[in-house]
Amino acid sequence: MTISAQGMVETLTAHGYQLATGVPCSYFAGPLRLLEQGAGPPYVAAANEGGAVAIAAGAQLGGHRPVVLAQNSGFGNMINPLTSLVLPYGIAMTVMVSMRGWPTASAGEPQHRWMGQVVPGWLDSMGIAHWMLTADGPALEELLLRAQPVLDAGLPAFVLVAKGAIADDAPAGKPAAPPAELPTRDDVVSAVLQEAGDAHLLSTTGYLSRSLFNLGDSDRNFYMQGSMGHVASVALGAALANPRRRFVVLDGDGAVLMHAGSLATIGDLAPANLTHVVFDNGVYDSTGGQRTGGQQTDFAGMALACGYRRAWRVDSTDELRSALRTALTNDGPCAIVVRCASGAPTGERASNSVSVQELSDRFRKSLATAPVAEAGDGSAS
Structure with a gap:
């Protein structure tokens, strides 16, 4: 039976969890709204996700009982702290991972194909206990009871969460009024x-790629689906090449926060031909508007x-366009951070119309056939 968002939060509280951390997934949208509201x-x-595991490890070492909430697309980020910190140091924690692409990935989201299949096997290879939470399987309460002896032994325990196992039925809190305009x-x-002229555009996973595809699809565009950060x-x-x-x-x-080392x-x-535009709205729009943790x-x-x-x-399109004109006619790298409103509607993802393989092929070909800029025209040298 599907557990309500309130039921999940109450179950975690009843089992003594004192800190939750993670990276959002829409499968957890309801519970995350409640947690952000103070429930x-x-x-x-x-x-x-690796940072979430480390935060949970620190909380456990400090005497608090932690739970990690994350999406399976970021499971690879967890491998290092799991294998080099959590397991050898004997740090117990509960990790709830949404299983996008399980049992099969949708045609428009091929990036979920592999993680939708391999997470249970990878956990088995590390000797990490795991159970599946589904709408018609054992309740979360029962799975947490099964996990308790594992935690008592100083080991991590995973609950893999299928689509629909947790309801998105938590009321939205009163949104903060965004700055005007x-x-x-x-x-x-x-x-x-x-x-941008004839520049090649690369967009991050989520709604920015959807907007770019729907407003100005081009062979010169590369849309990321997955590989966040x-x-x-x-x-x-690509710029170095x-x-x-x-x-x-x-x-x-x-x-940017996810892999800020880049x-x-x-x-x-210092590639002279690279301009980095950062859309700063303070939230993860595509997973439900959860805060990024980078407000400061x-x-x-x-x-x-x-x-x-x-x-x-900048905080206006006029300022953005002025900065872009300067950036694109001078040597970079340049960064333009745009304060933006959150929650705007968006269209369909690119891969609903064009396969991701075709997207990469046409981008590659556009670079091979693009005209070479002449010196003195404002292009990078």
Whole structure:
């Protein structure tokens, strides 16, 4: 039987969990809303899934009982702290992982195919106990009781959560009033398209890629589905391989936080042909609007500290377009951080119309056939 969002939070509380941490998934949207509103244990938004495991480890060492909530697409980020920290040090924790792509991935989300199948086998290979929570299987209460002897032995225990096992029935809290007249996601993407010219555009996973596809699909665009936090690194590799082309990255604040070390790599290598636009709305829109945990982060300052040549923080499309014109006619790397409104509607994902293999093939071909910029025209040298 599907457990309600309130029922899940009450079950965790009844079992003595004192801290929850993780990276959002829409499967947990209801419980996460309640946790962020103060119901149940305090919730800590981690930058990535490995960080969530480490936060939980610290909480357990400090005497608190932790639970991690995460999506299976980020399970790979957990492997290092699980194998080099949690298991050898004997740190008990409960980890609830949503099983996207299980039992099969949808045609439009091929990025979930592998993690939808391999997580149970990988857990078995590490000797980590796990159980599946489904709408018609054993209740969460029963699975947590089964996990207790494992936790008592100083080991982690995983509950794998199928789609529909947890209801998204928690009432939305009263949203904070956004600052007036902040641009929407589509406003930002439209402004980038107006200024980008023949630059190659790479967009992060989630709604930014949907907006770019629906507003200005092109063979020069590369849409990330999955691999959250890595689009800037993909753009870096492409920029280094093609120093005579221009590249613009459309990134999200949560994605930048997830693998912020890429800023240092970009700054160190200083590709002159790379412009990094960060959509900063403070939430993970595509999983339900949960806070990113980066509300105090100065992304423009981070970029400058990492070696970017220029960085702007803007809150209007006019300012964004002005900054883009400067960035695209001077040597980079440059960063433009745009304060944005959250929650704007979006269209369908690119892979509903074009296969991800075709997306990568056409992007590759566009680089092979793009005209080479002439020196002195504002292109990177």
